[in-house]
Amino acid sequence: MILPEPMSRVTILGPKTLLRPVVDELHGLKLLHIKDHAKSSDMDIGEPLPEYDEVAQLLVRVRTISSNLELKEEKAKAFDGEIAAVRSRVDSLYSEVSEAVARRAYLQKVLDIFSHNRQRAALKSMTLEYDDGDYEKHHVFVGFVQREHGIGELGRLFKGEFEGVHAIALSVPPEKVAAAKSALDADDFFPVDSDTVPRALPGLRGKLAEPKRLDLIEKSLKEALKKVSGVLDTAAKEHATFLAAANSRLVTENRKAEAPLRFGATEKTFLVAGWVPSAEVARLQGRLGHVAGEKLLIEHERVSPHENAPVKQNLPRIARPFKHFLDMFAGPLYGEVNPTVFIALTFPLFFGFMLGDVGYGLVVLALAVLILKATKGKPLIGLLPPAALIFAALCTIFFGAVFGEFFGAEIGLYHPLFPRVELEFLGHGTHDGLLIVADGKNVVMGGVNSDALLAISVLVGVVHILIGMFTGFYNSWRMHGLKQAVMHKAGWILLMPGMLWLMVKMSLLKGGYAALANSVLPPDLVIYIMLGIGVLLIVIGEGITGVVELPALLSNLFSYARLMAVGLASVLLALVANQMAAQAFGSGNIVGYIFGAVVLLLFHLINLLLGILSPFLHSLRLHYVEYFTKFYSGGGKQYAPFGAED
Amino acid sequence: MAIEGSIATGLIAVGAGLAVGLSAIGSGLGEQQIGAAAVGAIAENEEMFGKGLIFTVIPESLVIFGLVVAILILGLAGG
Numbered sequence: 001m002i003l004p005e006p007m008s009r010v011t012i013l014g015p016k017t018l019l020r021p022v023v024d025e026l027h028g029l030k031l032l033h034i035k036d037h038a039k040s041s042d043m044d045i046g047e048p049l050p051e052y053d054e055v056a057q058l059l060v061r062v063r064t065i066s067s068n069l070e071l072k073e074e075k076a077k078a079f080d081g082e083i084a085a086v087r088s089r090v091d092s093l094y095s096e097v098s099e100a101v102a103r104r105a106y107l108q109k110v111l112d113i114f115s116h117n118r119q120r121a122a123l124k125s126m127t128l129e130y131d132d133g134d135y136e137k138h139h140v141f142v143g144f145v146q147r148e149h150g151i152g153e154l155g156r157l158f159k160g161e162f163e164g165v166h167a168i169a170l171s172v173p174p175e176k177v178a179a180a181k182s183a184l185d186a187d188d189f190f191p192v193d194s195d196t197v198p199r200a201l202p203g204l205r206g207k208l209a210e211p212k213r214l215d216l217i218e219k220s221l222k223e224a225l226k227k228v229s230g231v232l233d234t235a236a237k238e239h240a241t242f243l244a245a246a247n248s249r250l251v252t253e254n255r256k257a258e259a260p261l262r263f264g265a266t267e268k269t270f271l272v273a274g275w276v277p278s279a280e281v282a283r284l285q286g287r288l289g290h291v292a293g294e295k296l297l298i299e300h301e302r303v304s305p306h307e308n309a310p311v312k313q314n315l316p317r318i319a320r321p322f323k324h325f326l327d328m329f330a331g332p333l334y335g336e337v338n339p340t341v342f343i344a345l346t347f348p349l350f351f352g353f354m355l356g357d358v359g360y361g362l363v364v365l366a367l368a369v370l371i372l373k374a375t376k377g378k379p380l381i382g383l384l385p386p387a388a389l390i391f392a393a394l395c396t397i398f399f400g401a402v403f404g405e406f407f408g409a410e411i412g413l414y415h416p417l418f419p420r421v422e423l424e425f426l427g428h429g430t431h432d433g434l435l436i437v438a439d440g441k442n443v444v445m446g447g448v449n450s451d452a453l454l455a456i457s458v459l460v461g462v463v464h465i466l467i468g469m470f471t472g473f474y475n476s477w478r479m480h481g482l483k484q485a486v487m488h489k490a491g492w493i494l495l496m497p498g499m500l501w502l503m504v505k506m507s508l509l510k511g512g513y514a515a516l517a518n519s520v521l522p523p524d525l526v527i528y529i530m531l532g533i534g535v536l537l538i539v540i541g542e543g544i545t546g547v548v549e550l551p552a553l554l555s556n557l558f559s560y561a562r563l564m565a566v567g568l569a570s571v572l573l574a575l576v577a578n579q580m581a582a583q584a585f586g587s588g589n590i591v592g593y594i595f596g597a598v599v600l601l602l603f604h605l606i607n608l609l610l611g612i613l614s615p616f617l618h619s620l621r622l623h624y625v626e627y628f629t630k631f632y633s634g635g636g637k638q639y640a641p642f643g644a645e646d
Numbered sequence: 647m648a649i650e651g652s653i654a655t656g657l658i659a660v661g662a663g664l665a666v667g668l669s670a671i672g673s674g675l676g677e678q679q680i681g682a683a684a685v686g687a688i689a690e691n692e693e694m695f696g697k698g699l700i701f702t703v704i705p706e707s708l709v710i711f712g713l714v715v716a717i718l719i720l721g722l723a724g725g
């Protein structure tokens with residue numbers, strides 16, 4: 001839960017004849033996290049399996065077809081027949097689809113020329129140069145073809161190209177008109193209308209074969225286009241499932257075929273190195289032994305915590321949404337404590353403490369549930385996992401009840417933490433918990449009963465940072481030994497009572513909170529001694545530069561004051577909204593009611609958006625900056641066994 | 647509505663205001679550059695949005711220190 005599963009380093013050495021069965025078995029087992037082989041003088045990088053080229057080519061074809069048919073990429077069950085079956089079907093489909101797509105593009109371009117009335121420009125791309133022959137009796141076909149296959153032999157052919165379309169003028173003797181017509185049909189010929197030709201090609205000799213009107217040509221073009229699109233649509237419907245299945249199968253085959261590129265190889269042998277969870281080593285050995293008998297040499301050794309092995313972490317379900325926060329930072333090293341479980345506890349608490357409003361909490365909860373359904377658990381804008389937001393919303397409701405807040409309005413609930421107090425400073429008024437109401441009716445900007453909130457905030461900081469420090473001590477002990485842990489981490493822990501003492505002296509903690517702090521603090525003399533030893537350890541462990549860092553600890557603690565500050569900002573905005581609306585409603589006319597409603601809606605909407613964003617960012621920041629710096633290094637790699645990629 | 651009190655109290659209030667206001671200017675200056683850089687990074691790669699947002703709020707601590715100081719100063723007046 002907190003530490004990753006123990007891993008073992010595994011090395012498999014075998015003859016190349018066993019390469020394929022071993023790759024197949026490893027892929028099926030989904031256990032080995034392969035360590036890429038680094039080329040060395042004794043051992044080169046392996047070569048891919050022989051079918052690699054074929055599989056790669058097929059995969060490209062499948063993807064070309066899919067993109068031509070405009071199929072969306074989706075997960076599908078892999079095709080489970082022979083690869084040869086995939087090949088024959090893909091090949092025929094490929095030529096069919098490519099042809100249809102090319103034809104569609106051609107028809108589209110020709111239609112474009114006609115509909116933009118650019119036939120003249122297109123025909124001008126040809127130059128007519130006649131020889132001495134007698135062309136006056138010839139019939140001339142003038143128009144566009146997709147390609148030209150042997151029409152040149154039938155008579156005199158002039159060619160031009162306009163925006164990727166072949167323009168032609170084919171002049172044939174009368175007896176060859178029928179042959180020319182069928183040849184042109186095969187080349188997908190579309191004539192240019194009889195009005196345009198003489199104007200575009202004044203030098204044309206002979207008479208125009210089969211003159212046609214523009215609207216008829218356009219009509220037949222549109223029909224042809226519709227037909228070819230129909231062919232593609234049918235193909236898309238008919239083959240979508242197969243293509244998805246083939247794609248998923250080929251991706252797997254491709255991955256297997258290129259796996260040996262990550263192995264080491266000599267002329268006759270191959271070597272795979274990697275990591276396997278220690279509990280699974282026996283299973284790996286058994287299965288490989290079953291495939292390859294005695295011919296494989298398999299060695300394994302437990303990895304020690306200071307090594308950089310991949311991390312396989314079994315998190316409790318409830319903490320899993322919070323893993324995203326760690327991924328955004330950097331995954332933990334193999335040897336260190338995974339703080340996800342701690343984050344799952346503290347993140348929602350911090351968030352809830354800052355937002356702390358029953359009304360907002362309920363709205364956020366509803367939003368979070370909706371987002372969870374809409375995104376299927378994927379983080380919102382790559383940042384906020386909705387499941388984490390649900391926990392945060394629950395905490396918001398809880399703290400809202402504690403503070404007695406409902407959309408910024410005091411709901412007169414029991415205020416266990418913030419008893420009403422009289423405060424004289426900014427004038428006369430009562431002060432209930434968070435705000436001063438300056439005189440009965442009108443809220444001027446309030447002062448704040450910040451003492452309690454501030455005290456709680458920094459005390460939370462002390463506890464949170466202490467947790468971080470002790471975790472750091474444990475990490476250091478586990479990875480580098482007790483001496484290292486004492487030298488580098490213990491000094492800072494010894495400073496903490498001093499910090500608490502300082503806060504009481506600075507009257508950040510007052511009244512009951514100061515008494516609370518004093519009750520856990522040792523006598524002053526002990527605090528001084530602990531400070532002295534702490535500083536000494538820091539100097540020994542980190543050198544004189546460590547001492548420069550000392551004030552940073554205090555600013556880290558002050559930083560938790562944001563728990564109070566962010567919450568206050570949102571309460572005040574809500575309160576201003578309510579007050580403005582109350583005045584507007586109080587006016588008693590219709591304009592006032594409308595204005596009041598708009599103000600309420602707009603202000604609370606803005607406040608709600610800020611109320612999600614701000615506590616979220618600040619809560620996260622407290623973890624990343626104040627908390628993680630006490631123990632977390634990160635930069636480990638996640639366990640991603642071969643075969644489990646899809 | 648008149649607020650009554652001594653000049654000393656008023657000066658303390660002004661001091662508290664300065665503590666928050668000036669530190670907010672400081673935060674703003676810091677965030678301005680980080681924000682500009684973050685937008686640049688996001689233009690290159692939209693996945694940077696989350697990280698950019700987090701980096702941008704880092705200097706916000708300054709205002710919070712300012713607020714802590716303001717509250718401590720106000721404590722002088724109230725207490």
